[in-house]
Amino acid sequence: MLVLEKNNITEEIEQLVRKHGKSRSSLLPILQDVQRKHKYIPDFAQQEIARLLDIHPVEVYSVISFYAFLNTKPKGRNIVRLCKTITCDLAGKDNVAKMIERELGIKFGETTKDNRITLEYVNCLGMCDQGPALLVNERVYSKVTPEKAIKILNEIK
């Protein structure tokens, strides 16, 4: 990582610490903000968060590794998550999944070559009355058909 990039990250995290506070309970909101912006939490960011909150970097890593929506490896610009829990499964999520995989040419868990989309499964999104449900970044789409899914994906930049 370039020195310049490191400085930017340090500055960003200092701002977040000012916004959320220096206590341990601010850790999750800070991580969520970094995740939202970068789509992952870089090693250097983890170290800086640890330094500024005065905790061990391992603590930061341990928290990140626990939560499904936080990750330490780079992902695509957009994260597309398909609900795989029971009612979306009954409503035909398999057909949607296969269509998305074919159309994007990647499997679930992978990222497109142009870094546009990372495809993941997710557990219950709370849209069970309107399944199958698709979460694009933080926006939810319901009653997704294979055709509708492709339309949604094509609109993502």
Next chain:
Amino acid sequence: MKNKREGKVIFSPYERGDAVKKVVAISREDVLFELRESILKGRGGAGFPTATKWTLVSAAISDEKFVVCNADEGEPGTFKDRILLLEYPELIFDGMVVAGYTIGAKKGIVYLRGEYEYMLKSLEDYLGEMRKDNLLGENICGKIGFNFDITIRLGSGAYVCGEETALIESLEGNRGEARNRPPYPVNTGYLGKPTTVNNVETFAAVSHIITKGGSWFAKFGTDKSTGAKLFSVSGDCEKPGVYELPWGTTINELLEIVGAKNTKAVQVGGASGICIPKSQFNRKLGYEDAATGGSIIIFNESRNMLHILKNFMEFFVEESCGQCTPCRIGNVKLLEGIEMIENNNYTFSYLNHLKELGKTMQVASKCGLGQSSPNAFLSILENFKDEIFNNGGNNGK
């Protein structure tokens, strides 16, 4: 958008601030009295009496106390909190202010699941409006010395954080791993301070109880399960959605209302609940019979129960936090057992071992996740053994 839903209790008429204006005029003891009269039990599913919880927290001596709203609705098949948060935020937030007043807290926290991040903006705006109306902030509704405010914190996609001690760990910036209990959150909760953690729907019920009275609430439902409950109905039916029904409604009645046909089984209480076969559809929904946090998933005759069970167990294998062995290893073993049945290389003696393992998990797991995850395994294998084992080797396919 307002009041388009039908219901005599939760969806009955209510204006923002009604409960808050009423509560500042009465004493804490009066609030607790009304709650005791109402016999309101926790709507998350565990069914702990709300009056008892609040009495314990208000009796605890501390310079700081907290009100936490558990909006980490993660149980498969549950979405009633989504409806409440989107359409009836006044019921939830007013209920939290009432809680703050009763237990003597200055701070309320809503723990909103990460999947519901899209609601964050509208909820924050709503809190802003409440501050303008002096329903939050300092000297609320003119009551000198009554200060209370609410912040919203997001989860990050962990089912187990719906367990109250795991939720508190998560709020404190830790991994969402359940704590040993006791001590209970009522005296050692968020930051070690007395904390009441209640479900979204519980707060909504409190707002109605304060405005309309505890005895009014207790008129609905059954003796042991008073009031009405929001049921999230999904699966094979014509009209899935959220329904307000009095406790004591039978499964048959519910199936009629939602237009379910050819129903084979009903999963009551989500993945951690129990699977009820056709022969038991006269059972009543309520804490004393078929208890649920509101999740009702309907399966019709065409569904493969083994496939459903596998979906549930995959869910638990992923969502187990992994800190205690019965849950971490147990769920994996149960899932392997299901795969054995699928591949036709099981023995009944091994499956019996797995049933014993399931029972061990129910008593030996540290938190509700591991204690309830074998429910589906045990109830589906028992209630649908004909379909699964005696189907000419087709295993329900």
